[in-house]
Amino acid sequence: MTLTQFVAKQAFRNKRRTGMTIISIGVSLLLLTLMMTVWRAFYIDQGAPEAALRVVTRHRVSLAFFLPGSYRNKIRSVPGVVNVVPMSWFGGQYKDDKPENFFAQFGTDPAEAVKVYGEWNIPPEQQQAWIRDRAGALVGKKLAEKHGWKIGDKIILKGTIFPVDLNLTIRAITDADDAADALYFNYSYVEEAVGWAKGQDGMFAVRVDSADDVPVVSKAIDDMFRNSPTPTKTESEKAFQLGFIAMMGNVKAFILGISMAVVFAILLVSGNTMAMSIRERIREVAVLKTMGFTRRDVLTLFIGEGVAVSLIGGLAGVALANVLVHGVANSPAGGMMRGLSVTPGTLVVALTVAAFVGLVSAFVPAYRASDLGIAEGLRHLG
Amino acid sequence: MATSELMQETAVRTKVVEAIHISKIFSRDTFEVRALDDVSIDFYEGDFVALMGPSGSGKTSLLNMIAAIDRPTHGQMRVLGENIFAFNDQEAAQWRNRVIGYIFQTFNLIPVLTAAENVELPLLLTRLNKQQRREHVETALKLVGLGDRMTHLPKQLSGGQEQRVAIARAIVTDPKILLADEPTGDLDSHSATEVLEILKMLNEDFGKTIVMVTHDPHAASYAHVTRHLEKGMLLRL
Ligand SMILES: Nc1ncnc2c1ncn2[C@@H]1O[C@H](COP(=O)(O)OP(=O)(O)OP(=O)(O)O)[C@@H](O)[C@H]1O
Ligand SMILES: [Mg+2]
Numbered sequence: 001m002t003l004t005q006f007v008a009k010q011a012f013r014n015k016r017r018t019g020m021t022i023i024s025i026g027v028s029l030l031l032l033t034l035m036m037t038v039w040r041a042f043y044i045d046q047g048a049p050e051a052a053l054r055v056v057t058r059h060r061v062s063l064a065f066f067l068p069g070s071y072r073n074k075i076r077s078v079p080g081v082v083n084v085v086p087m088s089w090f091g092g093q094y095k096d097d098k099p100e101n102f103f104a105q106f107g108t109d110p111a112e113a114v115k116v117y118g119e120w121n122i123p124p125e126q127q128q129a130w131i132r133d134r135a136g137a138l139v140g141k142k143l144a145e146k147h148g149w150k151i152g153d154k155i156i157l158k159g160t161i162f163p164v165d166l167n168l169t170i171r172a173i174t175d176a177d178d179a180a181d182a183l184y185f186n187y188s189y190v191e192e193a194v195g196w197a198k199g200q201d202g203m204f205a206v207r208v209d210s211a212d213d214v215p216v217v218s219k220a221i222d223d224m225f226r227n228s229p230t231p232t233k234t235e236s237e238k239a240f241q242l243g244f245i246a247m248m249g250n251v252k253a254f255i256l257g258i259s260m261a262v263v264f265a266i267l268l269v270s271g272n273t274m275a276m277s278i279r280e281r282i283r284e285v286a287v288l289k290t291m292g293f294t295r296r297d298v299l300t301l302f303i304g305e306g307v308a309v310s311l312i313g314g315l316a317g318v319a320l321a322n323v324l325v326h327g328v329a330n331s332p333a334g335g336m337m338r339g340l341s342v343t344p345g346t347l348v349v350a351l352t353v354a355a356f357v358g359l360v361s362a363f364v365p366a367y368r369a370s371d372l373g374i375a376e377g378l379r380h381l382g
Numbered sequence: 383m384a385t386s387e388l389m390q391e392t393a394v395r396t397k398v399v400e401a402i403h404i405s406k407i408f409s410r411d412t413f414e415v416r417a418l419d420d421v422s423i424d425f426y427e428g429d430f431v432a433l434m435g436p437s438g439s440g441k442t443s444l445l446n447m448i449a450a451i452d453r454p455t456h457g458q459m460r461v462l463g464e465n466i467f468a469f470n471d472q473e474a475a476q477w478r479n480r481v482i483g484y485i486f487q488t489f490n491l492i493p494v495l496t497a498a499e500n501v502e503l504p505l506l507l508t509r510l511n512k513q514q515r516r517e518h519v520e521t522a523l524k525l526v527g528l529g530d531r532m533t534h535l536p537k538q539l540s541g542g543q544e545q546r547v548a549i550a551r552a553i554v555t556d557p558k559i560l561l562a563d564e565p566t567g568d569l570d571s572h573s574a575t576e577v578l579e580i581l582k583m584l585n586e587d588f589g590k591t592i593v594m595v596t597h598d599p600h601a602a603s604y605a606h607v608t609r610h611l612e613k614g615m616l617l618r619l
């Protein structure tokens with residue numbers, strides 16, 4: 001036996017209690033890891049470097065209002081703008097209206113879109129085919145796999161916003177994460193078929209020549225249309241997504257609040273258990289000291305025990321979070337969560353929190369126990 | 383044995399414990415408890431001493447002084463020539479590990495550790511490697527007749543066996559002094575005799591100096607000398 005094994009055995013002397021502690025720490029750390037992952041994805045991750053060069057221009061009031069097609073060339077004239085393409089939500093039905101068959105469909109201008117979305121990285125011959133075919137479609141790899149689509153397959157999208165059914169041919173497939181669950185087609189298909197849609201675009205994706213120019217360019221675009229009947233709102237792609245979740249409330253404060261409550265709760269739970277478990281061993285501490293264990297040895301043993309138990313719970317929680325995030329990120333219903341992952345940084349932070357919880361919760365009872373005089377400890381009953 | 387012979391014999395033996403005017407006073411709210419009242423006593427190498435006295439007479443307190451577990455209000459203690467009350471916490475701990483084996487009335491084994499692991503505990507503080515530790519543990523357990531119970535947990539042992547494991551734990555670092563606080567107090571007479579035989583063997587064959595607190599005249603009969611404490615005072619021989 002080594003001191004480490006001694007600590008391990010002591011940690012599990014009351015299996016049920018230690019098991020409960022591990023589970024509660026595990027669940028808390030699971031929650032914390034999920035929170036941190038979402039936080040990270042929305043507030044820290046800048047996404048693909050390509051995304052940092054993109055801004056999205058939409059109607060100032062609502063996503064539901066269209067922008068005039070003429071804006072495309074006006075935006076193009078703003079210094080710093082390299083490319084502009086329409087991105088219009090089609091919202092069609094594939095096969096039926098079942099949620100599992102729902103996916104994002106955007107009408108765009110393929111020839112220029114491939115320049116705005118460099119990360120699509122489409123094989124040249126497929127890219128050519130998609131640009132050439134006005135009824136061609138580009139689809140994300142995951143979406144294609146899900147529906148068993150191959151290049152050349154024909155699919156029908158039934159219009160819900162626009163009174164037209166699109167007969168599309170799969171011409172290109174991209175494995176870019178951001179496009180994994182989406183379909184892109186040539187918007188002129190809709191414009192030709194639906195009279196009122198002509199010159200009406202949902203929004204514009206704009207490529208800027210350098211990330212540093214993003215704020216200036218965004219402001220210049222919005223300033224240009226400020227006094228027109230159709231004012232715009234331009235923001236980075238990231239900010240655009242953030243605005244999307246902001247609709248659900250103050251997510252940032254929510255995440256922070258929950259995380260802090262979680263850490264506080266596990267501190268209480270684990271502190272209470274450690275205190276209980278150590279109080280039972282007052283006499284044993286005195287016996288150990290009689291054998292030659294020092295105050296510091298005892299403190300180290302107990303803190304080691306607390307940290308070990310916490311870390312086991314933490315590891316379990318983090319592992320489970322990893323599995324969950326992976327599952328959600330790869331599921332069709334993943335939505336904004338797709339492409340998410342638990343980063344090594346998040347993992348380290350979560351485990352540090354676990355270790356910290358173990359340390360803090362063990363410290364006070366451990367210090368008290370280690371500090372008690374031997375004679376007094378030996379007289380202690382129980 | 384004539385008094386002169388006794389004096390001659392003690393004169394050549396090494397003084398192991400030298401308690402000099404030890405007093406221990408506990409102050410409670412309004413009055414004081416004199417757990418030890420000016421106790422002076424010497425123990426020599428190879429002594430087997432029984433300490434008797436009524437409950438509360440200071441027997442445990444005296445053992446605790448010898449083990450540097452507690453400090454006196456007044457007085458000095460030299461153990462193997464060292465002034466043990468000058469030790470700091472860490473020095474006292476290391477010294478106890480080396481010099482003192484302590485046996486309790488209630489065994490005080492750690493329930494989640496096997497017999498061998500309980501015995502090994504004091505060795506975890508030494509420089510011995512795994513193999514050496516295992517050898518020491520085996521030797522100690524065989525000495526108390528439990529070589530075949532190494533992997534048993536305390537709850538799988540009888541009281542007498544538990545106390546023998548506790549003795550093995552006390553002797554595993556080969557300390558010069560064994561302090562036993564009513565080691566047979568929780569045992570039936572058969573187990574008590576086994577334990578006393580072991581203490582006797584440790585004293586006679588291994589030269590351990592033993593100070594044993596007991597209420598039991600049968601146990602005291604194993605000792606060479608019996609000393610009595612009363613109200614913290616040592617009665618004259
Ligand atoms: N921490 C303490 N605070 C107050 N009084 C104490 C303390 N420790 C011991 N005493 C008192 O000192 C006296 C001697 O105690 P000690 O434990 O040495 O007696 P003992 O002879 O071992 O008794 P027993 O046979 O019951 O074990 C007792 O009156 C006891 O109540
Ligand atoms: Mg006592």
